[in-house]
Amino acid sequence: MAGITLRQVTKKYGTLSVLNGIDLDIADGEFLTLVGPSGCGKSTTLRIIAGLEAQSTGDVKIDDRLVNDVRPSQRDLAMVFQSYALYPHLTVQQNLMTPLRMRDLNFWERLPLLGFLVPGRRAKMAQIEEDARKVAEALKIVPLLGRKPGQLSGGQRQRVALGRAMVRNPAAFLMDEPLSNLDASLRVHMRAELSELHRDLGATFVYVTHDQAEALTMSDRMAVMMDGDLLQLGPPDEVYEDPQDIRVAEFIGSPKMNILPGESDANGTITCLGLTLDEGLATPQPGKVSVGLRPEHLHVQPRETAECFSGRLTYKENLGSDLFLHLEMAGVENKAVIRAKPHEVDFAAVGETVWFKAESGRMRVFGTDGKRVALTAPDTKRKVG
Amino acid sequence: MTFRASWLGEFLKHSVLLAGAVVVLLPFYLMLSYSLKSPAEIESNTGGFVGAQEMMTDRRCLKAGNPPEDCEMRPIVYNYTAAFSEAPLLRYMLNGVFVTVSIFVIQVIIALPCAYALSKLRFWGRNVVFGLVIFCLLIPVHAIALPLYIMLAKVGLTNTYAALIVPWSISVFGIFLMRQFFMTVPDDLIDAARIDGMSEFSIVWRVMLPTAIPALLAFGIFSVVAHWNDYYWPRVVITGNRDLMTPPLGLRMFKSDLDGNEYGPMMAASTVIVMPLVIVFLLAQRRFIEGITMTGMK
Numbered sequence: 001m002a003g004i005t006l007r008q009v010t011k012k013y014g015t016l017s018v019l020n021g022i023d024l025d026i027a028d029g030e031f032l033t034l035v036g037p038s039g040c041g042k043s044t045t046l047r048i049i050a051g052l053e054a055q056s057t058g059d060v061k062i063d064d065r066l067v068n069d070v071r072p073s074q075r076d077l078a079m080v081f082q083s084y085a086l087y088p089h090l091t092v093q094q095n096l097m098t099p100l101r102m103r104d105l106n107f108w109e110r111l112p113l114l115g116f117l118v119p120g121r122r123a124k125m126a127q128i129e130e131d132a133r134k135v136a137e138a139l140k141i142v143p144l145l146g147r148k149p150g151q152l153s154g155g156q157r158q159r160v161a162l163g164r165a166m167v168r169n170p171a172a173f174l175m176d177e178p179l180s181n182l183d184a185s186l187r188v189h190m191r192a193e194l195s196e197l198h199r200d201l202g203a204t205f206v207y208v209t210h211d212q213a214e215a216l217t218m219s220d221r222m223a224v225m226m227d228g229d230l231l232q233l234g235p236p237d238e239v240y241e242d243p244q245d246i247r248v249a250e251f252i253g254s255p256k257m258n259i260l261p262g263e264s265d266a267n268g269t270i271t272c273l274g275l276t277l278d279e280g281l282a283t284p285q286p287g288k289v290s291v292g293l294r295p296e297h298l299h300v301q302p303r304e305t306a307e308c309f310s311g312r313l314t315y316k317e318n319l320g321s322d323l324f325l326h327l328e329m330a331g332v333e334n335k336a337v338i339r340a341k342p343h344e345v346d347f348a349a350v351g352e353t354v355w356f357k358a359e360s361g362r363m364r365v366f367g368t369d370g371k372r373v374a375l376t377a378p379d380t381k382r383k384v385g
Numbered sequence: 386m387t388f389r390a391s392w393l394g395e396f397l398k399h400s401v402l403l404a405g406a407v408v409v410l411l412p413f414y415l416m417l418s419y420s421l422k423s424p425a426e427i428e429s430n431t432g433g434f435v436g437a438q439e440m441m442t443d444r445r446c447l448k449a450g451n452p453p454e455d456c457e458m459r460p461i462v463y464n465y466t467a468a469f470s471e472a473p474l475l476r477y478m479l480n481g482v483f484v485t486v487s488i489f490v491i492q493v494i495i496a497l498p499c500a501y502a503l504s505k506l507r508f509w510g511r512n513v514v515f516g517l518v519i520f521c522l523l524i525p526v527h528a529i530a531l532p533l534y535i536m537l538a539k540v541g542l543t544n545t546y547a548a549l550i551v552p553w554s555i556s557v558f559g560i561f562l563m564r565q566f567f568m569t570v571p572d573d574l575i576d577a578a579r580i581d582g583m584s585e586f587s588i589v590w591r592v593m594l595p596t597a598i599p600a601l602l603a604f605g606i607f608s609v610v611a612h613w614n615d616y617y618w619p620r621v622v623i624t625g626n627r628d629l630m631t632p633p634l635g636l637r638m639f640k641s642d643l644d645g646n647e648y649g650p651m652m653a654a655s656t657v658i659v660m661p662l663v664i665v666f667l668l669a670q671r672r673f674i675e676g677i678t679m680t681g682m683k
Contacts, residue, residue, distance in 0.1 A: 073582035102582035
């Protein structure tokens with residue numbers, strides 16, 4: 001078990017900068033998710049931790065041991081790949097045994113045929129087989145031990161890949177989008193199983209995904225990365241509730257946060273689409289702002305009332321338990337989305353105008369640089385938007 | 386109307402294909418047929434495919450002073466016994482097996498690490514090196530035969546097995562073919578092996594080699610067929626020692642031994658030399674075709 005520390009890690013390919021100085025402290029036993037859109041540098045970060053890629057500058061420490069020049073196999077990490085990367089010519093059992101064979105047998109003992117002559121090999125092999133079997137039992141893949149990866153389903157391959165990572169009892173597990181090749185229902189199932197596995201093993205997990213749902217459901221802390229920068233690091237609740245950057249706000253949450261254009265005056269009062277909002281800037285500064293409102297914090301009104309937003313309903317997306325209303329609003333580039341219970345909005349028809357209000361205290365405001373700006377407490381004197 | 390047109394089209398297509406097949410197969414047919422027939426039948430071009438198989442007399446047997454009744458035999462028996470008795474055909478074939486297998490094994494030992502480095506390792510000048518590999522593909526062996534021969538002669542290797550094997554130990558075609566195949570192996574697999582603790586050489590032999598079996602088979606066909614059938618190079622470096630002759634070279638020696646009309650034994654020898662390749666191909670036909678279509682070579 002081990003903590004992992006990254007200090008000012010950068011990566012450049014020629015002139016292209018992929019990572020611009022990442023600082024990250026991963027605690028022992030933590031489930032940390034690196035999340036971000038493709039090309040944000042999250043996989044590169046993971047590969048640098050694994051030692052498969054060398055950082056351009058900066059330090060990587062595992063358990064306070066500087067590992068910048070340590071080979072991947074000497075870092076005592078295990079990795080699960082998106083493609084599973086099982087050895088196609090070996091059976092499941094041989095796949096599980098490979099990391100142990102490489103670690104526990106010396107060069108002579110690994111030789112085909114000749115290896116059998118080396119004294120002591122038999123006992124070592126018995127131990128390796130025993131270890132592999134234990135892992136197979138834990139993952140319930142014992143019946144598959146004699147099969148080759150080509151004969152397994154996606155979910156079974158996933159388990160074998162996990163098993164191959166587990167057999168060595170590594171200091172930490174690195175996972176590179178391990179669930180993205182599974183179908184939707186299996187993915188949800190494996191999310192729960194991975195979380196359970198993490199609890200049982202108590203090991204450090206570093207998990208890379210582009211799926212914000214995986215990050216939100218599984219991690220102790222999540223690190224949101226974009227364009228080679230680590231934008232925000234914190235527990236999923238905190239990242240969801242208090243995004244510090246407009247890019248984080250838009251990336252985390254599905255459907256994504258509605259961003260409405262607003263303007264603040266010299267007193268810090270914010271007007272948005274003609275309405276004055278009930279919260280103002282804590283440090284007043286006149287200029288344009290972006291007002292972020294999550295779909296679940298918008299509430300449809302049965303009829304037009306004062307101080308309501310309005311938009312033309314273009315699409316009702318029915319998810320059974322919830323309905324997403326897509327609204328075209330004058331002055332807003334993207335369509336706004338409202339999350340509602342079906343019975344609350346059965347009066348709304350596509351093509352008609354819908355009125356809605358924002359829940360008080362829920363809006364997040366971002367400055368022109370995309371950074372979050374603090375707000376005052378809701379002011380009853382100000383109009384409710 | 387459409388039926389008639391398509392019928393005509395099919396007919397034309399198949400005529401062309403059949404004509405092609407005849408051109409390719411006729412020499413084999415004649416070889417096989419001559420190896421079964423008596424000299425008289427070959428000369429007069431009678432007897433169909435297998436000939437009448439009437440008893441004939443072996444003239445050399447008579448010359449050797451044997452009684453005529455001992456020298457009576459069927460043409461097929463005569464041709465094949467003559468093939469084996471007049472020249473050490475078995476020795477030639479063992480030479481052929483030893484040389485082609487050695488060449489293939491050494492080619493694989495050299496080509497796999499090269500192909501791995503060219504496809505999966507990033508190093509300065511990789512593309513230049515690969516360009517050189519492609520360039521070497523363009524050099525015909527005949528162009529460098531003389532300098533190669535002189536070099537071998539200087540180190541005293543002519544008339545040895547080494548002379549037959551060493552010049553072919555590096556196959557740029559093999560490197561190219563395996564490199565193309567390795568490009569399709571996912572990087573994740575190699576990274577997984579690295580994390581599991583394999584060295585780069587272990588990866589080549591324990592991961593790349595087993596996954597590349599179909600490509601290796603394809604390469605094996607090209608290599609074994611080319612060197613089993615090679616006449617040119619053995620002719621250059623094997624000048625005196627008959628014990629080192631490979632089958633095609635042996636066949637040539639064979640011809641000069643017999644008098645000009647003795648096609649029967651010679652065709653029998655040819656048949657024997659061709660057979661190993663044909664048998665291996667028939668046994669492993671499916672894998673061979675898989676391997677060749679996979680590499681996109683025809």
